[in-house]
Amino acid sequence: MKNEAIQINNLSVCYGQNTALSNICLSVEKGEYLGIIGPNGGGKSTLLKAIIGLVKPSSGSISIYGEPLGKRSVSIGYVPQIASMEKQFPITLWEVVLTGRLSKSIKPFFRFCKSDIEAAKEILDTLGLYNLKDRRISNLSGGEFQKMLIARALVSNPEILLLDEPTASVDASSGKQIFHLLENLNKNITIVMVTHDLFAVSSHVHTLACLNVQLVYHGKPELTDDIVHSLYGCPVDIIAHGVPHRVLRKHK
Amino acid sequence: MINAIFEYRFLQNAMLAGIVASIVCGIIGVIIVEKKLVMMSGGIAHTSYAGVGLGYFLGFEPIIGAFIFSVLAATGIYYLKKKAQARPDVSIGLFWSLGMALGIIFIALTPGYPPDLNSYLFGNILSVTRTDLYMTGGLAAFVVLAVSLFYNHWKAYLFDDEFAGVLGIKTSFLGYLLYILTAMTVVALIKVVGIILVLALLLAPSAISGLFCEKLFSRMICSIIFGIIFCIGGLWFSYAANISSGASIVIISVLCCAAAYAVRNLTVFRRKKEAKNEQLKPERS
Numbered sequence: 001m002k003n004e005a006i007q008i009n010n011l012s013v014c015y016g017q018n019t020a021l022s023n024i025c026l027s028v029e030k031g032e033y034l035g036i037i038g039p040n041g042g043g044k045s046t047l048l049k050a051i052i053g054l055v056k057p058s059s060g061s062i063s064i065y066g067e068p069l070g071k072r073s074v075s076i077g078y079v080p081q082i083a084s085m086e087k088q089f090p091i092t093l094w095e096v097v098l099t100g101r102l103s104k105s106i107k108p109f110f111r112f113c114k115s116d117i118e119a120a121k122e123i124l125d126t127l128g129l130y131n132l133k134d135r136r137i138s139n140l141s142g143g144e145f146q147k148m149l150i151a152r153a154l155v156s157n158p159e160i161l162l163l164d165e166p167t168a169s170v171d172a173s174s175g176k177q178i179f180h181l182l183e184n185l186n187k188n189i190t191i192v193m194v195t196h197d198l199f200a201v202s203s204h205v206h207t208l209a210c211l212n213v214q215l216v217y218h219g220k221p222e223l224t225d226d227i228v229h230s231l232y233g234c235p236v237d238i239i240a241h242g243v244p245h246r247v248l249r250k251h252k
Numbered sequence: 253m254i255n256a257i258f259e260y261r262f263l264q265n266a267m268l269a270g271i272v273a274s275i276v277c278g279i280i281g282v283i284i285v286e287k288k289l290v291m292m293s294g295g296i297a298h299t300s301y302a303g304v305g306l307g308y309f310l311g312f313e314p315i316i317g318a319f320i321f322s323v324l325a326a327t328g329i330y331y332l333k334k335k336a337q338a339r340p341d342v343s344i345g346l347f348w349s350l351g352m353a354l355g356i357i358f359i360a361l362t363p364g365y366p367p368d369l370n371s372y373l374f375g376n377i378l379s380v381t382r383t384d385l386y387m388t389g390g391l392a393a394f395v396v397l398a399v400s401l402f403y404n405h406w407k408a409y410l411f412d413d414e415f416a417g418v419l420g421i422k423t424s425f426l427g428y429l430l431y432i433l434t435a436m437t438v439v440a441l442i443k444v445v446g447i448i449l450v451l452a453l454l455l456a457p458s459a460i461s462g463l464f465c466e467k468l469f470s471r472m473i474c475s476i477i478f479g480i481i482f483c484i485g486g487l488w489f490s491y492a493a494n495i496s497s498g499a500s501i502v503i504i505s506v507l508c509c510a511a512a513y514a515v516r517n518l519t520v521f522r523r524k525k526e527a528k529n530e531q532l533k534p535e536r537s
Contacts, residue, residue: 054418078414085412086286089410090468091411091468092466095467098404099404100419104420106421110402110405136466152415
């Protein structure tokens with residue numbers, strides 16, 4: 001029990017009449033790298049939002065490091081979907097990343113101290129964004145924007161990192177870079193990633209969860225026809241580009 | 253007009269009211285444009301009319317009634333949005349009409365001749381009294397303090413309130429506070445441009461500064477400067493042409509805003525044309 005970073009028990013979430021998640025039981029161990037896949041509307045993003053407390057569960061419970069959600073002392077980093085972000089807001093990359101170091105309590109005259117600035121600098125250096133720090137976010141490319149969101153999540157030194165489709169609007173090389181980065185981070189951080197990128201799932205994550213309102217599958221990152229069928233309702237075409245792991249087993 | 257300013261108290265009051273109103277307007281205007289709360293502020297402004305009516309009916313200062321009703325409307329709209337998951341545009345529209353309807357009923361119930369409401373509906377900066385000035389000044393001071401004290405938290409909240417929530421920041425506190433600040437701004441502007449014309453003075457300065465200011469802070473400062481220019485320009489125009497001050501301030505703001513957009517679009521158009529010409533050149537040679 002001690003090794004569980006996230007423990008979800010019988011979680012259900014409803015939006016009005018619609019059930020987004022039903023009876024999810026899932027535990028994520030410390031140091032795990034979990035990928036979540038599933039069709040649109042399958043509740044992937046809702047699950048992430050429930051874990052960070054942005055969405056209230058209709059029933060069931062979530063605990064982080066054994067503590068109930070409301071009282072968590074562990075810091076969680078969250079990387080939202082790019083599509084949901086306001087890109088025209090007048091703010092620079094540097095300012096966005098620094099918001100990750102804000103104090104929890106709303107203190108008057110809050111100023112970022114030296115250690116905040118050092119931490120932000122370090123993260124931007126690792127991500128190769130430091131030369132873009134004074135650029136307004138509306139002038140960033142999709143890949144740069146995505147990396148900025150990751151930097152903002154990481155600058156608070158989280159123990160758990162939740163990512164919502166981190167490679168959705170990113171070109172192949174930036175995507176590779178992001179996965180490489182996540183792999184390195186995973187040495188110290190528990191990662192939960194929602195993705196549509198089945199390639200990523202096959203070659204990076206340690207465990208896989210398939211979500212279509214219910215938890216269809218949870219285990220090793222290897223998909224069988226049955227799972228894909230119950231997830232997407234039809235066989236999915238996946239081309240294996242000579243990848244070390246295959247998403248689908250070979251047809252017999 | 254310069255001599256007149258030194259001579260007449262009412263012109264001094266008008267100038268001061270214009271400057272103070274521009275300061276709040278610049279700060280909150282930028283925020284409501286970025287946070288897409290334009291209709292919300294319009295709704296709050298119109299709901300405050302009920303307070304003006306109640307003030308006349310019960311015999312207290314109408315602007316205080318306006319203040320109470322606009323704060324109630326602001327918190328009401330925010331509460332409905334968060335708790336009852338009501339569509340904000342619907343609840344805003346209902347508050348908007350309800351406020352006007354209540355105002356009309358209260359005025360009708362007031363015994364005696366109906367009071368002149370034009371200065372509340374369309375503003376009359378020349379009728380600003382010392383008391384009005386203290387009230388506007390107090391509201392402005394509160395708004396400026398509330399925004400500047402928590403500036404870094406505001407920035408994070410305005411850019412991405414979900415992420416601020418993940419950090420553990422109490423976003424509902426900031427949300428309520430922002431709506432209340434908007435209500436206070438609207439009340440501070442009522443005497444200057446009136447309930448119906450409030451939106452132009454809130455939007456035009458921040459729209460213009462949005463064309464060339466890259467940062468939130470510089471955008472606020474620019475908006476304040478534009479607001480002051482519009483207010484004083486409108487005041488001069490209304491004094492010279494002897495027409496309503498609220499209307500002339502609004503017309504100057506909107507004309508300047510339209511001109512700024514026209515200039516921007518012309519330069520963009522010209523740049524595109526140049527780029528096109530440059531592309532064509534090598535093909536010809």
